[in-house]
Amino acid sequence: MANQKKLVTAITSRDTDFAQWYTDIVTKAELVSYTGVKGCLAIRPYGWAIWENIQRILNDMFKATGHENVSMPMFIPEGLLQKEKDHVEGFAPEVAWVTLGGAEELTERLCVRPTSETLFCEHYAQIIKSHRDLPKLYNQWCSVVRWEKTTRPFLRSREFHWQEGHTAHATADDAIAETERMLDIYAEFAEKYLNMPVIKGRKTESDKFAGAVATYAIEALMHDGKSLQAGTSHYFGDGFARAFEIQYADKNNTLQYVHQTSWGVSTRLIGGLIMTHGDDDGLVLPPAIAPIQVAIIPVQAQKEGVLDKAREIADTLTKAGVRVKLDDSDNSPGWKFAEYEMKGVPLRIEIGPRDIAEGKCMSARRDTREKQPLSLDGLTAEIPQILEKIGHNIYNKALENRSARYYTVETESDITKAFADKGDGYAEGDWCGSEECEKAVKEATGAGSRSIIGDGHNGTGKCIHCGKTAKHTVIWAKAY
């Protein structure tokens, strides 16, 4: 079949050209389509359904920890963006500016939000008066715009979808606890629902968010040995509060500045799960967020009773809470097998006349390719268990990949050697804390400081570049 051949030949091998393999997947699995505006994607039904599943689970986790959803405007007046000095310096170079409304030139130009700290601050200054108003634990789901020069679907685009949490607290301790809580939620979400192992840590000064006191992040190692920053949580202290005059009357009626945080994850997570789990036949989706968890393929569908049985199974599983697609189109079973493999559907069920006669169906796991007959009677109990096993298995595979590429290094040349011998990955090494050494390591090895994970004494206690006493232990890696 022409179509089947196309599916099989169209994907570049992951080990031949990882970047092209990625591009092939996002288009051939029908996640996205390009548009006339560089870096702005049409996200197709299958891609958007993944994002909706991510949203649903995360949203429940946010609500369970007391957060409320709101919606701020998409425009920020230039004067508002400029109120916090570091913040505007960080973002102004990469924003899109609206200068005309209808035919009229605007008296003050508006940027399309690259992030919404300034808007939340303006709002908090209006609505926070008393300690009784605190904490404010707000979140919004929206898209933001950053005018990037080079773009890649999901990983770096000019418009991208995300959630941004913005919270205000009475004390620094409360705000720090929130920053840590949300980092933990991101790590739990990534590991439990995306089956993607992550490392939690703090960003160095050079890499922290514009306006933050401290930025925490989760980092995940992709199949090619590069690191992906998959979520960030920022502690602001009272810097924004002072710039925006956000004050509350405490119990003694004294005015105090609030302490703030912000935190976000984006559609970048979709890029992360592609590069963590995908293989040469296409996507491999975590069962928790797969739009289709089970694809049912009738075999010899024209034979009496086959389609009826397939529909019955689909109904039963749907009622049991499994996301099912019965493909009763007139494409061949072989074409369908390749199609749902490409789309990363965790489990396939084949059902034909002989299976029905035996009260069974054949199942095929996307992750292991393992085929196993299943009794039709036990499907609603069996399938959720198999899906759970698939999730555990792909998590473990990703963890093994990371463990095999996790190097403890004493000098920066150890990094170069480990990457050359065993492939790119994470190099754990101590660091003196100077920006010069950080840059030098990156120039020499290609690996930047991804995350501070210790106090400088995990290894030799000496900086891997200059040999002086270390302050931090850092994981070094090439990064997306």
Add this chain to the structure above:
Amino acid sequence: MANQKKLVTAITSRDTDFAQWYTDIVTKAELVSYTGVKGCLAIRPYGWAIWENIQRILNDMFKATGHENVSMPMFIPEGLLQKEKDHVEGFAPEVAWVTLGGAEELTERLCVRPTSETLFCEHYAQIIKSHRDLPKLYNQWCSVVRWEKTTRPFLRSREFHWQEGHTAHATADDAIAETERMLDIYAEFAEKYLNMPVIKGRKTESDKFAGAVATYAIEALMHDGKSLQAGTSHYFGDGFARAFEIQYADKNNTLQYVHQTSWGVSTRLIGGLIMTHGDDDGLVLPPAIAPIQVAIIPVQAQKEGVLDKAREIADTLTKAGVRVKLDDSDNSPGWKFAEYEMKGVPLRIEIGPRDIAEGKCMSARRDTREKQPLSLDGLTAEIPQILEKIGHNIYNKALENRSARYYTVETESDITKAFADKGDGYAEGDWCGSEECEKAVKEATGAGSRSIIGDGHNGTGKCIHCGKTAKHTVIWAKAY
């Protein structure tokens, strides 16, 4: 209490100044807050939760009728917007233009989408090849921007949230059926879940969507006798398909143009339900979309067992699927009563030591103010029934308001007379179909043609302005 007084005195009476009453409600009930950009609102947790409930129900209705969600970019290149002549003429005067990305002037300016027909058409031209690809039934939830001169929260804002469905079909009949199906879904949603009676009809030529062959709409009469266009469904024929070259190979392998539709409802619906159901004490929310359906207020909360019992009731109702808020703050019960009345919570439950001793609680309906003791044993059965009754009652009240203000007229002066005697409302009258008469009626009476609901023979069969043979029966009304 200072706060209580403030709540009671701050709302302008609905009959004194309807516009000010509306503004008071949207701010005092904490639905929105203004920002530094005119016409762009911060939608607060309580307002956004209403929209999320609307989204959830409508989204399920869309999915049940085979629609899929996608996400198109927020930017439209000027050249793309210009591809369909009528469309660009309709929208270009009111769009916001991005002219700078970072520091660089763009070679082609981008408008922030006022609606996304052009983007969907560009996408459909890429992905539709064969009759097997049809229909495409896509929808997206997003915000759009129209640079309006005068703005009012929810009713007319520069940025507003909505859903926009965009579909492509093999035949005109299929597309027309879709246009009608979605109009029916909007009407069903408005009446069943917003408890807002609507009239379905077609827009006149002067009022139809830019680029449409026909525009259908649902119209709802607000408390003040003005009509609100609450949702629209457009049939495009193959006009966009020809402009954007969207063709498919039919079963004989001949290229055909697709036929298209689009349809949308927005946060305007929130404005509609405020002006349909609200009263001088604040919002009255339809139970189906109320963020809080039942507010539980402990009385003499310091007495032993009161808070425990209140929590037990809250848990029981939550488990039964009721959206409950237990207010155990130290505000007085009277303050809380006023607060949840302002916020339009459909049902209040008061529980104190005496109630507990008697195995009862007191309930108070927001719509009728009726107080009724309820047995604690039967709450999970009783409360959903009461909520349903409230929904029916507010629907009937709105329908009575509309019936009392629905006039059958023979001439345009009948409209002026009816509005003067009995108040603004809907005037049903026949019309010859000429744009001159349509304008003349509006100038003479203030009432525009809201909807074509008949073939010109509902009344005298003569145009209410010129007296010539009528082609259409129209409802005439002042409008938002």
